[in-house]
Amino acid sequence: MLRLARPVFRRRHLFPGQLIWREFLAQSEPIGHWGVGLSAIGHKVVNGSGQPWGSRVAHLPDLRVMIVEDQALLAMELELILADSGCDVVGCAMDRAGAFAIxxxxxxxxxxxxxxxxDGVTGPQIARRLVAEQGTAVVFLTANLEQIPDGFSGALGAVSKPFDEQTIRAVVQFARQFILHRTVGDAPRRFRLAPWLTTPPEDIAPH
Structure with a gap:
C-alpha cells in the first residue's frame, strides 16, 4: 500500500486516491461506471518525476482542499497531485449538494x-456560495472558459483541461500565497487569472 511521507492524523489513514474512491462510491455511482476495477487502488503510483507520490512532502499539510469533479479518474489524478503538493484533500463531490455538504x-x-x-453548469454557483459564506479560495477547472461568468464568481482563476502536474503545482503555490499572505503572485501558465484580481481592493478579499 502506498504510504505518504507525512504524519498520520484524522483521515490520513486514507492514501491518495482512496479518499476519492470512497467519496464517489458513497455518491451512488458503481465503480464499473468508469471502467476501472478496485485493483487499480494499491498499485505503486509515481509522480511526474518518477518518484513515489508523497515523497517530496516532508511537512504537515497547510491547506485543506476539496475537489468538485464528476469524472472519478480525473479527480483521483488531481488528488494525487494535491497530496504530493502538501495539501490535505478533505473530500470530493460530484454535484452541488455534495459540494455544500463537504x-x-x-x-x-x-x-x-x-x-x-x-447536475449541470453549477460550478459557478458552488464557487459563489463558498467564497461568500466561507471565504474559500476557488479555482475553476474547465475545458470551456466561456462557461465561466465574467466576474469569475469570486474565484481566483481557471485551469484549462486537460491539466498537467506542473500547472496544478504552480496553481497550488499561487493559491497558497494568496490564502496565507493575501498577496497575488505571477499567474502560472495555463491559468486564466480572474479579472478582479488585477485591480483588487486593499485586503484582496474575493468578491
Whole structure:
C-alpha cells in the first residue's frame, strides 16, 4: 500500500486516491461506471518525476482542499497531485449538494471546482456560495472558459483541461500565497487569472 511521507492524523489513514474512491462510491455511482476495477487502488503510483507520490512532502499539510469533479479518474489524478503538493484533500463531490455538504463539514481553504458537473453548469454557483459564506479560495477547472461568468464568481482563476502536474503545482503555490499572505503572485501558465484580481481592493478579499 502506498504510504505518504507525512504524519498520520484524522483521515490520513486514507492514501491518495482512496479518499476519492470512497467519496464517489458513497455518491451512488458503481465503480464499473468508469471502467476501472478496485485493483487499480494499491498499485505503486509515481509522480511526474518518477518518484513515489508523497515523497517530496516532508511537512504537515497547510491547506485543506476539496475537489468538485464528476469524472472519478480525473479527480483521483488531481488528488494525487494535491497530496504530493502538501495539501490535505478533505473530500470530493460530484454535484452541488455534495459540494455544500463537504464544505460545511470540513471548511476548506481551497476548492478546485469543475464548471460542468452531474447536475449541470453549477460550478459557478458552488464557487459563489463558498467564497461568500466561507471565504474559500476557488479555482475553476474547465475545458470551456466561456462557461465561466465574467466576474469569475469570486474565484481566483481557471485551469484549462486537460491539466498537467506542473500547472496544478504552480496553481497550488499561487493559491497558497494568496490564502496565507493575501498577496497575488505571477499567474502560472495555463491559468486564466480572474479579472478582479488585477485591480483588487486593499485586503484582496474575493468578491
Amino acid at each position: 464544505a460545511e463539514r470540513d471548511r476548506p481553504d481551497l476548492a478546485f471546482i469543475d464548471v460542468n458537473l452531474l
